[in-house]
Amino acid sequence: MFAARGYHATGVADIIEEAGVARGTFYLYFESKRALFDAVLDEQLAAVEEGIHRVDVSPGATPALDQLRAHVRWLLQLPETRPRLVQLFLWEAVGLDEKTDAKLDSFHQRIFALTRRSLVLGTALGLVRECDPDIVARALVGMVKEVMVSLTVRKDLPEPDVDRLADEILDLATGGVLRLE
Amino acid sequence: MFAARGYHATGVADIIEEAGVARGTFYLYFESKRALFDAVLDEQLAAVEEGIHRVDVSPGATPALDQLRAHVRWLLQLPETRPRLVQLFLWEAVGLDEKTDAKLDSFHQRIFALTRRSLVLGTALGLVRECDPDIVARALVGMVKEVMVSLTVRKDLPEPDVDRLADEILDLATGGVLRLE
Amino acid sequence: MFAARGYHATGVADIIEEAGVARGTFYLYFESKRALFDAVLDEQLAAVEEGIHRVDVSPGATPALDQLRAHVRWLLQLPETRPRLVQLFLWEAVGLDEKTDAKLDSFHQRIFALTRRSLVLGTALGLVRECDPDIVARALVGMVKEVMVSLTVRKDLPEPDVDRLADEILDLATGGVLRLE
Amino acid sequence: MFAARGYHATGVADIIEEAGVARGTFYLYFESKRALFDAVLDEQLAAVEEGIHRVDVSPGATPALDQLRAHVRWLLQLPETRPRLVQLFLWEAVGLDEKTDAKLDSFHQRIFALTRRSLVLGTALGLVRECDPDIVARALVGMVKEVMVSLTVRKDLPEPDVDRLADEILDLATGGVLRLE
DNA sequence: GATGAATGAGACTTCATTCAT
DNA sequence: AATGAATGAAGTCTCATTCAT
Numbered sequence: 224m225f226a227a228r229g230y231h232a233t234g235v236a237d238i239i240e241e242a243g244v245a246r247g248t249f250y251l252y253f254e255s256k257r258a259l260f261d262a263v264l265d266e267q268l269a270a271v272e273e274g275i276h277r278v279d280v281s282p283g284a285t286p287a288l289d290q291l292r293a294h295v296r297w298l299l300q301l302p303e304t305r306p307r308l309v310q311l312f313l314w315e316a317v318g319l320d321e322k323t324d325a326k327l328d329s330f331h332q333r334i335f336a337l338t339r340r341s342l343v344l345g346t347a348l349g350l351v352r353e354c355d356p357d358i359v360a361r362a363l364v365g366m367v368k369e370v371m372v373s374l375t376v377r378k379d380l381p382e383p384d385v386d387r388l389a390d391e392i393l394d395l396a397t398g399g400v401l402r403l404e
Numbered sequence: 405m406f407a408a409r410g411y412h413a414t415g416v417a418d419i420i421e422e423a424g425v426a427r428g429t430f431y432l433y434f435e436s437k438r439a440l441f442d443a444v445l446d447e448q449l450a451a452v453e454e455g456i457h458r459v460d461v462s463p464g465a466t467p468a469l470d471q472l473r474a475h476v477r478w479l480l481q482l483p484e485t486r487p488r489l490v491q492l493f494l495w496e497a498v499g500l501d502e503k504t505d506a507k508l509d510s511f512h513q514r515i516f517a518l519t520r521r522s523l524v525l526g527t528a529l530g531l532v533r534e535c536d537p538d539i540v541a542r543a544l545v546g547m548v549k550e551v552m553v554s555l556t557v558r559k560d561l562p563e564p565d566v567d568r569l570a571d572e573i574l575d576l577a578t579g580g581v582l583r584l585e
Numbered sequence: 586m587f588a589a590r591g592y593h594a595t596g597v598a599d600i601i602e603e604a605g606v607a608r609g610t611f612y613l614y615f616e617s618k619r620a621l622f623d624a625v626l627d628e629q630l631a632a633v634e635e636g637i638h639r640v641d642v643s644p645g646a647t648p649a650l651d652q653l654r655a656h657v658r659w660l661l662q663l664p665e666t667r668p669r670l671v672q673l674f675l676w677e678a679v680g681l682d683e684k685t686d687a688k689l690d691s692f693h694q695r696i697f698a699l700t701r702r703s704l705v706l707g708t709a710l711g712l713v714r715e716c717d718p719d720i721v722a723r724a725l726v727g728m729v730k731e732v733m734v735s736l737t738v739r740k741d742l743p744e745p746d747v748d749r750l751a752d753e754i755l756d757l758a759t760g761g762v763l764r765l766e
Numbered sequence: 767m768f769a770a771r772g773y774h775a776t777g778v779a780d781i782i783e784e785a786g787v788a789r790g791t792f793y794l795y796f797e798s799k800r801a802l803f804d805a806v807l808d809e810q811l812a813a814v815e816e817g818i819h820r821v822d823v824s825p826g827a828t829p830a831l832d833q834l835r836a837h838v839r840w841l842l843q844l845p846e847t848r849p850r851l852v853q854l855f856l857w858e859a860v861g862l863d864e865k866t867d868a869k870l871d872s873f874h875q876r877i878f879a880l881t882r883r884s885l886v887l888g889t890a891l892g893l894v895r896e897c898d899p900d901i902v903a904r905a906l907v908g909m910v911k912e913v914m915v916s917l918t919v920r921k922d923l924p925e926p927d928v929d930r931l932a933d934e935i936l937d938l939a940t941g942g943v944l945r946l947e
Numbered sequence: 948g949a950t951g952a953a954t955g956a957g958a959c960t961t962c963a964t965t966c967a968t
Numbered sequence: 969a970a971t972g973a974a975t976g977a978a979g980t981c982t983c984a985t986t987c988a989t
Contacts, residue, residue, distance in 0.1 A: 229499050231412055235980065245954045250981065315499040318410050328558055335560075352579075357561060358572045361554050362547040369546025370539060377509055379516070380538060391539045398533075398579050416963060426971045428966080437963065591861050593774055597959065607975045612960065677861040680772050690920055697922075714941075719923060720913060720934045727912025728905040735904050739871055741878070742900060753901045760895075760941050778984060788950040790987080799984065954986075965975075 226307040229315050230260055264316055264323065267308045268330050274298070275334065278341045280348060287350055288397070291341075295389040298367055302374035303385070309375040313368060335360045366392055407488035410496050411441055445497055445504065448489045449511050455479070456515065459522045461529060468531055469578070472522075476570040479548055483555035484566070490556040494549060516541045547573055587622055588669040591677050626678055626685065629670045630692050636660070637696065640703045642710060649712055650759070657751040660729055664736035665747070671737040675730060697722045728754055768803055769850035772858050807859055807866065810851045811873050817841070818877065821884045823891060830893055831940070834884075838932040841910055845917035846926060852918040856911060878903045909935055 224233045253259040338360035345351030373380045405414045434440040519541035526532030554561045586595045615621040700722035707713030735742045767776045796802040881903035888894030916923045
């Protein structure tokens with residue numbers, strides 16, 4: 224409900240009606256409406272982070288580009304498989320209050336750090352051209368996020384073919400960042 | 405104030421105190437708190453849209469890439485020159501309610517359409533390689549937006565050198581989408 | 586209402602109904618139900634303290650015993666003239682919470698100190714026999730308070746003749762503490 | 767717990783935690799929180815009343831004054847030996863609700879009646895001077911109560927020497943009410 | 948007999964909006 | 969045109985009590 228209607232538009236009354244429990248029961252399990260939201264958000268953010276790992280460049284590992292493709296595909300299927308999750312962390316939780324913003328911020332920092340590390344590593348291995356990893360990391364994340372928002376909130380991308388979406392994004396990223404040849 | 409504290413955290417009491425008028429006076433000029441927010445948002449969105457034009461490819465015009473660079477630079481200076489504006493339309497207005505979301509949505513549609521048109525045009529002129537303009541338009545917008553958020557809300561990019569930021573983003577976009585050579 | 590029904594039994598709903606104002610109006614004038622109670626109690630305690638002065642023993646002043654009699658009479662008319670006041674500070678505010686208890690305590694300390702000072706002074710002047718002023722002060726205050734409670738809360742003393750009540754109490758106190766003859 | 771924190775501040779949750787039983791068990795033994803409080807208060811009031819007897823003036827009995835002294839001493843040691851009891855009936859139960867007030871009232875009526883009877887008897891025997899026994903009974907009880915409150919709740923009488931306290935009070939009472947010599 | 952999850956009436960408080968002045 | 973006291977719907981939270989297990 225938080226995802227669908229937003230935090231403020233969702234009252235405790237709505238929640239308990241949907242859950243089919245009494246008011247008191249709600250407060251038996253959650254300290255406050257805010258605490259429930261925090262719990263939901265934490266859960267969802269954890270679910271996202273679970274699917275994001277650093278690129279494995281050890282000898283014998285899957286080629287980095289394939290790993291990257293798998294990653295992007297996994298992210299892009301989230302709008303379809305877990306639309307609420309996407310709606311929540313890309314949309315509803317934004318600008319809610321300082322505490323939530325801080326949580327979202329630290330989430331992004333971890334994602335950025337992970338991406339940055341992959342970029343730096345890629346550069347060292349000759350897979351990524353020289354670039355400012357801080358800026359490029361944000362740009363890459365932004366690319367994926369905007370497409371996810373279009374799929375989930377805006378619903379203005381009729382295309383649900385995750386593979387094509389991923390390829391398109393990767394072509395953009397590859398052509399730009401990865402050394403061609 | 406909406407930008408700094410968010411819609412819900414900003415009360416009519418705060419607004420009239422800041423404005424130095426009485427409660428009744430506020431409602432003389434705005435139908436509701438919501439109406440004020442709408443007005444503010446419209447104004448700010450208009451200010452953003454004003455700086456975004458389609459690429460001019462008529463004979464004798466500035467080279468397309470230079471126009472694009474100017475565009476991106478203009479966007480990337482917004483966080484510094486008008487942080488409130490950026491905060492508002494990239495952050496605070498997000499997920500507020502259906503009406504505002506619709507407004508933000510239509511704003512994005514216009515931006516996407518503009519970008520898409522430039523891409524299609526570029527492809528026709530041989531400046532842009534074949535690609536899905538819908539997806540790539542969103543990705544490009546997302547890149548810029550994420551960097552803007554990092555500059556405004558997150559403040560995790562110490563770099564205030566707009567030109568370098570723009571070059572980095574354009575290199576990413578160019579290398580990937582525009583035909584090199 | 587606090588005096589008549591007690592703090593907990595008096596809801597904000599009762600108060601605004603009695604006052605004939607809306608809920609919001611109540612909170613326009615008082616921060617909380619508690620704040621109203623504090624205000625009421627302060628006002629009433631101040632009203633009591635106003636009538637209590639130290640005995641004036643300067644040359645030419647009214648005889649000390651007459652002053653005392655006037656004092657006691659003033660106190661004993663309170664149950665009739667301001668029953669709510671008495672009910673409140675002798676009954677309803679007792680044991681309400683720590684903050685209120687502290688307020689009541691400090692009130693009593695001032696009364697005790699005043700009484701004690703009069704006793705010590707009286708002893709110095711030969712009007713009061715040797716005694717422990719701390720204990721006797723409390724005993725004297727207790728005598729008056731209990732009679733007041735009987736008049737206000739218990740209503741088990743049909744006698745509303747303040748002068749007789751005062752005389753009776755003073756006879757008890759005089760005979761005991763003041764030097765006879 | 768009622769004595770220490772007050773009726774309203776003591777929740778059923780606190781009680782069952784302290785007792786180490788489940789919620790349901792509590793309601794197996796007491797109809798309600800109120801019923802428990804009533805039971806506790808009754809028990810405590812009974813304990814006080816147990817120590818209060820009418821003066822025995824039969825030939826050969828202990829001198830009346832000695833009996834009185836023993837009585838007052840017994841009362842004044844309560845704050846030390848059973849502070850909770852004193853706190854409860856002199857403080858926490860006051861003004862709680864009509865039913866409790868009625869209980870407290872009837873307790874006081876019995877005490878007053880007992881005291882009154884002793885006074886009347888004393889007068890008949892020439893031990894007590896002529897006085898209004900209703901008023902004086904209340905005053906005497908009030909003296910002792912106030913000192914007890916100072917010892918228990920206010921803790922502003924450092925003196926724990928029960929004998930001295932009793933003597934001081936008796937001197938006051940004797941000098942005033944009892945025929946000297 | 949004991950349990951404790953569930954209940955829901957009701958308490959306090961907020962704040963966008965109105966309207967008589 | 970300006971004011972600001974008054975409004976009241978709606979929100980969050982508490983806690984004594986119940987009842988199926």
